[in-house]
Amino acid sequence: MRSPLKIAVLSFAHPHALSYVRALNGRRDIELVAADPDHGERPVGESGGTVLAAQLGVRYLETYEAVWEWGPDAVVICAENVRHLPLVEQAAAQGAHVLCEKPLATSVPDAEAMVSACESAGVNLMVAHPVRFSTAFKALKRAYDAGAVGEVRAVVGANNGKLPKGDRSWFVDPELAGGGSITDHTVHVADLLDSLFDGVAARSVYALSNTVLHGEVGVETGGLISIELDGGVVVTIDCSWSRPDSYPTWGGLTLQLTGDRGIADMDAFNTRVDGHSQTRGNGLWLSYGTDPDTAMIAEFLASIAAGRAPQPDGRSGLRTVRIVQAAYDSVRTGATVLL
Amino acid sequence: MTVQVTPAPPPLRVGMIGAGGIAGAHLSAWLSIGAEISHFSTAGAQALAASHGGVAVDSFAELLDLVDVVDIVTPTPSHLGYVQAGAAAGKHVFCEKPLARTSTDARLAIEACRAAGVQLYPGHVVRYFSEYESMHREVAAGTIGTVAVQRFTRTGSRPDMDWFHDEEASGGVILDQMIHDLDFACWNAGPVGTVFARQAGTGTGKDGVVSAHVILQHHSGAITHAAGTWARPGTAFRTTFEIAGTGGILRHDSAEHKPLVIDGGAGHDGRAGTGLLPEVSGVGPFELELSEIARAFMGGDPPRVSAEDGLAAILVAEAAVTSLQIGQPVAVAPIGNVEVAA
Structure with a gap:
C-alpha cells in the first residue's frame, strides 16, 4: 500500500x-x-x-x-x-x-x-x-453536451453576494485583494463558460462598475461585464456584491444559456429548504445536496494519483484572469478591450 | 319621489388603426373600460371585429370622422404618418411602442401633436404590469435605498409577422422588444449617459433565434443590464427583473410566480408558447394603461408615461444599435429641443 x-x-x-x-x-x-x-x-x-x-x-x-x-x-x-x-x-x-x-x-x-x-x-x-463541481452545473453540462439547447449564442450569468467583509476584511482591501467584486465574482461564471465551451478564449470585453453599494469601502461593489467569446457567443456577467447584509444566505450563482434549440436556466444553489424565522426575524435558506468542495478536492487528488492535468487547470485559470483584467482595463478606459 | 341621476359621461370614441398582434389586446381593453371602438386596417379589420368586437370601417378618413382619439397599433414604420394625420384632425393620439421608428420620427410626432394641441402617449405597457408597477412603487418609495445594479430579461417566441424580421422596418429586438425594459430602467434609475450592446443569433427569419444584451450607465451612478431574446417558436413568454439597491433587493421571475399551474400528465402538451404577449397574473395591464390614458384624454391627470419618455427610450435603443455596429459604448444623444414634460 x-x-x-x-x-x-x-x-x-x-x-x-x-x-x-x-x-x-x-x-x-x-x-x-x-x-x-x-x-x-x-x-x-x-x-x-x-x-x-x-x-x-x-x-x-x-x-x-x-x-x-x-x-x-x-x-x-x-x-x-x-x-x-x-x-x-x-x-x-x-x-x-x-x-x-x-x-x-x-x-x-x-x-x-x-x-x-x-x-x-x-x-x-x-x-x-468549486461551482464547476456542483450538481447543478454537472447536470447543465451534461444537457448542453447532449444538445439539449442546441448551439448556444448568448449567456447571462450572475454571481451576486453580500459584501464579503464579515470574516475577512482583506476582501475589500485592493492592496491584498487586487480589486473588489469584479475580482471576486467574475471568475466563477467565467470558469463555467471555460468548462462548457472547452476553453474558448474571450475576444472582447466591456465592463461597467460602480460603488453605489457600500460606498464606504475602497473598491467597486457593482459590476456588469460584457464578453464576446471567440466564435461569437455573447455573455453578460453581473458580479455585484448586491445581496443585503441581512440576506438569508451569502449569495448565489445563476447561468442562463440561450441556444437555437432551447433555453437552459441553472441555479447552482437552488437545492434548499425555504422558510421564515420569527426568532431570527429573517428568511431561512437551508442548502442541501452534495458539497462541491469535496468533489473539487477529489478531482485534485485524483489528477495527482493518475499523473494527469486537473480540471480546471492553470491555463483555464489564466483565461479567467484575462477576462477580469480586461474588465478593469475597460472600466478604466471606458472602451471595449480586444484580447 | 325624485331621484337625482348624474348623467354618465359619453363613452370615449376610439379609432384603432391596425389589426396585428397587439390590436386584440388593446381592443378588448378599450371595450372593457366602456370605450366605443371603430377600427381601420389595411388588412384584418373585419376579422378583428368578428373576434373581439368594435366596428370595422373602410377608410382612415371615415375612421377620423367617427372618433375623438386614435390608437395606433400598426407596424412601427407607419406610426409617424398616422400620428401626424391624427393630430392634424385634432385627435388625441395613443401610439403603440416604439413611439416611432427613429428618434427623428419621434420628435416629429411630438412636434405635430404639440402644434395641434393634442395629447400623445406611447404604449409602454410594462409600466402597467402589476409586478413591475409594484416594484417601481417600492423603488420610488426608497424601500431598497438607492438603485445600484438592475437586471432585466425578456424572452418570447420570435414574432410571426414578417415585418418584425426586417430590422430596417422593426428596428430589431432592441427597438421592438427590449425597449420595454430600457424604458423601465430609466423610470427606476433615471436618464442614461452611455450604452453598450452586443447581439448574437442563429438561423434566419421566423426560425432564427436572436439575443441582445445591453448595458446602461445611468447618470445617477446606477448600472443596468437588459437581455432581450426572440427564441424558437413555442417558447414561453418570460420576464425577469432584479433591482439591487443600498437597502435591499427586489426581484421577480414570471416563470416562478404563477397563480395557477396545471400538470396534465402524459400526453398533455404543456409547452404551448405564449408568443408575443406574456401571461397576465395581476390587474389587467392594458385595461389599467388605457383607462389611465383615457382619463388624461378626457381632461384628467397625465398618465405615468409621456411622449418624451417614449423618445428617451428610442434614443437609448438607437445608441444600443450604434454600439452594435461599432463595438464600443455610445453616448446617448440629448433629448434636445423637445420640451420635457414637467
Whole structure:
C-alpha cells in the first residue's frame, strides 16, 4: 500500500480554507498540515493561526519553511489574492502540486508566471472553482453536451453576494485583494463558460462598475461585464456584491444559456429548504445536496494519483484572469478591450 | 319621489388603426373600460371585429370622422404618418411602442401633436404590469435605498409577422422588444449617459433565434443590464427583473410566480408558447394603461408615461444599435429641443 499523500493548507486568509480542511480531514488517504504564518497581520477578531487550526482539528506548522521541510506532495493555497504567486512559485520549486484558491492571480503576468512555474516543475496547478463541481452545473453540462439547447449564442450569468467583509476584511482591501467584486465574482461564471465551451478564449470585453453599494469601502461593489467569446457567443456577467447584509444566505450563482434549440436556466444553489424565522426575524435558506468542495478536492487528488492535468487547470485559470483584467482595463478606459 | 341621476359621461370614441398582434389586446381593453371602438386596417379589420368586437370601417378618413382619439397599433414604420394625420384632425393620439421608428420620427410626432394641441402617449405597457408597477412603487418609495445594479430579461417566441424580421422596418429586438425594459430602467434609475450592446443569433427569419444584451450607465451612478431574446417558436413568454439597491433587493421571475399551474400528465402538451404577449397574473395591464390614458384624454391627470419618455427610450435603443455596429459604448444623444414634460 502506498504511503498517504502529504498535503499542506497554506494560509487561512481565505475562509474557503476552512471548508477545504474539513473536506480533506474527511479523507483517510492523506496526511494534512496547515500553516497560517501571516495571521498576526489580520485585524483583531479575525480568526487564524494555531487557534483556528485547533478548532479545525488539523496539525499546525508555524512557518511555510516548516511546511517545505515537512515535504508536502501537494499544497492548497488560501492566502490573500495578491500573495498567491510567491506561494505557487515556492511550491513548484519544492515539487509540490498546487490547488490555488480563486482568482488564480490579480494580474495576467502573475497568472502566466504561475502556469509557467508549475509546467516547468512538472507539477499540477489547479484553480479552486468549486461551482464547476456542483450538481447543478454537472447536470447543465451534461444537457448542453447532449444538445439539449442546441448551439448556444448568448449567456447571462450572475454571481451576486453580500459584501464579503464579515470574516475577512482583506476582501475589500485592493492592496491584498487586487480589486473588489469584479475580482471576486467574475471568475466563477467565467470558469463555467471555460468548462462548457472547452476553453474558448474571450475576444472582447466591456465592463461597467460602480460603488453605489457600500460606498464606504475602497473598491467597486457593482459590476456588469460584457464578453464576446471567440466564435461569437455573447455573455453578460453581473458580479455585484448586491445581496443585503441581512440576506438569508451569502449569495448565489445563476447561468442562463440561450441556444437555437432551447433555453437552459441553472441555479447552482437552488437545492434548499425555504422558510421564515420569527426568532431570527429573517428568511431561512437551508442548502442541501452534495458539497462541491469535496468533489473539487477529489478531482485534485485524483489528477495527482493518475499523473494527469486537473480540471480546471492553470491555463483555464489564466483565461479567467484575462477576462477580469480586461474588465478593469475597460472600466478604466471606458472602451471595449480586444484580447 | 325624485331621484337625482348624474348623467354618465359619453363613452370615449376610439379609432384603432391596425389589426396585428397587439390590436386584440388593446381592443378588448378599450371595450372593457366602456370605450366605443371603430377600427381601420389595411388588412384584418373585419376579422378583428368578428373576434373581439368594435366596428370595422373602410377608410382612415371615415375612421377620423367617427372618433375623438386614435390608437395606433400598426407596424412601427407607419406610426409617424398616422400620428401626424391624427393630430392634424385634432385627435388625441395613443401610439403603440416604439413611439416611432427613429428618434427623428419621434420628435416629429411630438412636434405635430404639440402644434395641434393634442395629447400623445406611447404604449409602454410594462409600466402597467402589476409586478413591475409594484416594484417601481417600492423603488420610488426608497424601500431598497438607492438603485445600484438592475437586471432585466425578456424572452418570447420570435414574432410571426414578417415585418418584425426586417430590422430596417422593426428596428430589431432592441427597438421592438427590449425597449420595454430600457424604458423601465430609466423610470427606476433615471436618464442614461452611455450604452453598450452586443447581439448574437442563429438561423434566419421566423426560425432564427436572436439575443441582445445591453448595458446602461445611468447618470445617477446606477448600472443596468437588459437581455432581450426572440427564441424558437413555442417558447414561453418570460420576464425577469432584479433591482439591487443600498437597502435591499427586489426581484421577480414570471416563470416562478404563477397563480395557477396545471400538470396534465402524459400526453398533455404543456409547452404551448405564449408568443408575443406574456401571461397576465395581476390587474389587467392594458385595461389599467388605457383607462389611465383615457382619463388624461378626457381632461384628467397625465398618465405615468409621456411622449418624451417614449423618445428617451428610442434614443437609448438607437445608441444600443450604434454600439452594435461599432463595438464600443455610445453616448446617448440629448433629448434636445423637445420640451420635457414637467
